[in-house]
Amino acid sequence: MSRSPAAILLDLDGTLYLDDSPIPGAAEAVAEIRRLGIPLRFTTNTTRRPRSELAALLSGMGIPAQADEIVSAPSAAALAAGARFPSRQAAASPGLLAGIYRA
Numbered sequence: 001m002s003r004s005p006a007a008i009l010l011d012l013d014g015t016l017y018l019d020d021s022p023i024p025g026a027a028e029a030v031a032e033i034r035r036l037g038i039p040l041r042f043t044t045n046t047t048r049r050p051r052s053e054l055a056a057l058l059s060g061m062g063i064p065a066q067a068d069e070i071v072s073a074p075s076a077a078a079l080a081a082g083a084r085f086p087s088r089q090a091a092a093s094p095g096l097l098a099g100i101y102r103a
């Protein structure tokens, strides 16, 4: 009996693309994961691009993706800070804020 994973997390750079060029087979692999109905999120530690830009980059490579499917370092930090300090405000650099809010 085979079991599907509860979810799959895929890193972006070095896994689905390399230096903004798609890695052969990546689009097909993601399409198969989606066809199987396994929950999927894309992960990245980049702080240079907002999730909306990353989603557009993936989509342009034949990997349709929505910004809210991408967990970036800024978005993960914002989520963790919001959970730990729900009534506090945080300060961050303009680049980090862009990564959080320009999704």
Ligand SMILES: [Mg+2]
Binding pocket: 011, 012, 013, 014, 015
């Ligand atoms: Mg990587």
